[in-house]
Amino acid sequence: MYKLGFIGCGNMAKAMLGGILEHKTYDAIEIIGSDPFEPSRRSAEEKFGIHVTEDNCEVVQNSEIVILSVKPQYCEAVIRDIKKAAREDQLFITIIPGKTLGWLEEKMEKKVKVVRTMPNTPAMVNEGMTGACCNEAVNEEEIEKAKKILSGFGKVEFVPENLMDIVTGVSGSSPAYTFLFIEALADGAVAGGMPRSQAYRFAAQAVLGSAKLLLETGKHPGELKDMVSSPGGTTIGGIRILEKNGFRSSVMEAVLEGARIAKTL
Numbered sequence: 626m627y628k629l630g631f632i633g634c635g636n637m638a639k640a641m642l643g644g645i646l647e648h649k650t651y652d653a654i655e656i657i658g659s660d661p662f663e664p665s666r667r668s669a670e671e672k673f674g675i676h677v678t679e680d681n682c683e684v685v686q687n688s689e690i691v692i693l694s695v696k697p698q699y700c701e702a703v704i705r706d707i708k709k710a711a712r713e714d715q716l717f718i719t720i721i722p723g724k725t726l727g728w729l730e731e732k733m734e735k736k737v738k739v740v741r742t743m744p745n746t747p748a749m750v751n752e753g754m755t756g757a758c759c760n761e762a763v764n765e766e767e768i769e770k771a772k773k774i775l776s777g778f779g780k781v782e783f784v785p786e787n788l789m790d791i792v793t794g795v796s797g798s799s800p801a802y803t804f805l806f807i808e809a810l811a812d813g814a815v816a817g818g819m820p821r822s823q824a825y826r827f828a829a830q831a832v833l834g835s836a837k838l839l840l841e842t843g844k845h846p847g848e849l850k851d852m853v854s855s856p857g858g859t860t861i862g863g864i865r866i867l868e869k870n871g872f873r874s875s876v877m878e879a880v881l882e883g884a885r886i887a888k889t890l
């Protein structure tokens with residue numbers, strides 16, 4: 626029997642696996658993964674040393690905890706495939722956006738234990754942020770197990786299920802928005818004459834340091850913004866341009882759009 630099984634061995638499964646193995650939450654021999662795509666299976670096997678198979682039911686039949694890690698459009702077919710093999714004492718952790726606890730229970734046609742989560746790609750460097758919620762069938766011990774798995778690749782917080790689509794917007798998708806911002810900062814620097822590779826280092830470290838400063842001081846972002854902005858100085862001039870171009874409302878709209886789309890998946 627394996628302790629953990631992944632259905633889908635793509636980008637997110639691999640990001641999670643890296644942290645889980647590094648934190649020794651489980652050993653590679655305790656993990657199995659399934660994927661129809663041979664190169665995905667092979668890379669999971671070669672990189673992480675886990676057992677791999679083409680057969681999703683083999684994962685479900687032989688794992689204590691199963692992580693559903695496929696795209697939303699494949700989710701229904703996967704559940705159709707595994708629902709007979711699924712046991713009521715088994716914990717399912719889903720990372721699929723938009724698929725609610727109720728929807729999963731209905732498609733499984735049984736009272737399965739489900740923890741619904743939304744991680745993000747910084748899990749690849751152990752700096753993930755995961756939002757999670759669960760159905761009533763999940764007990765305290767299982768919540769602790771899920772937290773241990775999810776904190777293997779970053780931070781985790783349980784939230785009410787009605788916030789899960791917002792989690793998708795604010796942390797699931799926002800690494801992409803942040804990369805857009807870093808790229809734009811670097812493009813600005815390149816426009817001003819800085820070599821591109823150096824510009825990425827300056828931009829990315831400024832974003833990393835700013836996030837760290839906020840988290841470590843616990844100060845309000847507005848206060849930290851004011852600390853940078855001297856009267857008549859360079860920063861307030863830049864802020865004026867960003868505000869004129871709707872920077873904050875664009876970001877707010879992007880978060881809400883992500884949440885809106887998640888509901889349609």
Ligand SMILES: NC(=O)C1=CN([C@@H]2O[C@H](COP(=O)(O)OP(=O)(O)OC[C@H]3O[C@@H](n4cnc5c(N)ncnc54)[C@H](OP(=O)(O)O)[C@@H]3O)[C@@H](O)[C@H]2O)C=CC1
Nearest residue numbers: 633634635636637660662665694695696697699721744745
């Ligand atoms: N990427 C991100 O930033 C985040 C993604 N998510 C969610 O996580 C899930 C996985 O995303 P991600 O890892 O990026 O996607 P990937 O496409 O990289 O991985 C999904 C894997 O599942 C495989 N797959 C397809 N059909 C099946 C099936 N029937 N049975 C088993 N495996 C199957 C795919 O194979 P094939 O390539 O052949 O289709 C692929 O290898 C998605 O629901 C995504 O929305 C959540 C948080 C963040």
Ligand SMILES: O=C(O)[C@@H]1CCC=N1
Nearest residue numbers: 722745793797798799
């Ligand atoms: O866009 C997506 O489908 C996923 C969900 C969160 C991040 N990426």
